[in-house]
Amino acid sequence: MHQTVLAQFDITYAPLSPIHFAGVISLGNKVHGDNYLTNDLLADYYAKSFVGDINASWVALNQNNVVGFRLTFAHNQWQSDEWCTPSLWPATAENVCYFKCNTVDPDMQGKGIGSELLHKSIECAKAQGADAGLAHIWLASPGNSAFKYFTKNGGQLIKKHPNKWRYASIHEGYDCPVCTEYCECEGAEMLLEF
Template identity: 70%
Template sequence: MHNTASKDATREGTTRHDIHYVQLAPQYFEGVIALGNHVHGDNYLTPELISDYYTRSFHNNVNASWLALHNDVVVGFRLTFAHTQWTPDKWCSTNLWTVDKDKVCYFKCNTVVPGKQGLGIGSKLLAKSIESASIQGAIAGLAHIWLASPGNSAYKYFSKNGGVLIKKHPNKWQYASIYEGYDCPVCDEHCYCEGAEMMLSFS
C-alpha cells in the first residue's frame, strides 16, 4: 500500500517539498470537514464539531492541531486536544496509564488524502502536534485508533510512531452512529467497529 500511494503521489507531481504545514484555523474548517467525511464517513465532522475541536486545541495561546496543505488545499490534518481541554471518559482506562492523566493530550483524529499517502504527511503532522502539546505542558498523548481502517493501517502507523496499546474497546463509535448521525464507512447499520486505546509518551 505504501509503495502504491507513493507512485500515485509521484504521478500527481507532488513531492514532500510541495506540502506545507499550518496550524488549524477557521479559514480551513470547510476543507477539514470535507476530507474527514470523505475518508471516515458522513457526519464524522460537522461545523459545530470542528469549531469545538478548534477551541479544545488551545492552551496558553498554543494550538496543538495541524494541517497539511497542497496548493492551499487541505490534504491532511491532525486534530489534537490540549491536556487541559478534555476529560477522560469510559473509553479511557486511566487505571492502566503509566503517566499523570492531567498531563495527557488527546489525539482526536488524523487523516491524509489517500492519493497523498507515502509522503510522510501523517508522521509530520504527528510530530508537529507533539511539539505543540509539549509546549502546552503535556507529557504524553492518548488516541483511540480505528481498527477497521484498510489493512489496519491506522494501528500500524500509530504503533510505528511509538504508540502503545492500552486496551481494545468494542463498539467505540456506536453511540455516534445511533444518536449523532455518524455513518460508518464499513458498517451497514450501527457502527460496531473496535477502537484501540493507545498511549504515546513524548520522552
C-alpha cells in the same frame, strides 16, 4: 510536465484555523464517513486545541487544499470517559493530551504526512505542558493502517474497546464507511509518551 507533478506533492503545514474548516470537514467525512465532522464539532475541537496561544492541531496543505489534518485536544481541555483507562496509563492523566483524529487524503498517503502532522502536534502539546498523548485508533481502517502508523510512531496499546463509535452512529448521525448499519468498529486505546 515533471515540474507540475512535483508541485502537486509540495506539502506545507500550518496550525489549524477557521479558514481550513471546510477542507477539514470535507476530507474527514470522505475518509471516515458522513457526519464524522460538522462545523459545530470542528469549532469545538478547535477551541480545545489551545493553551494560551499555542495550538496543537495542524493541517497539511497542497496548493492551499487540505490533504491532511491532526486534531489534538490540549491536556487540560478534555476529560477521560468510559473509553479511557487511566489506571493503565504509564503517564499522569492530568498531563495527557488527546489525539482526536489524524486523517490524510488516500491519494497522499505514504508520503510521511501523517507522521509530520503528529510530530508538529506533539511539539505543541509539549509546549502546552503535556508529556503524553492518548488516541482511540480505528481498527477497521484499510489494512489496519491507523494502528500500524500510531504503533510505528511510538504508541502503545492500552486496551481494545468494542463498539467505540456505536453511540455516534445511533444518536449523532455518524455513518461509518465500513459498517452496513450501526457502527460496530473496535477502537484501540493507545498512549504515546513524549
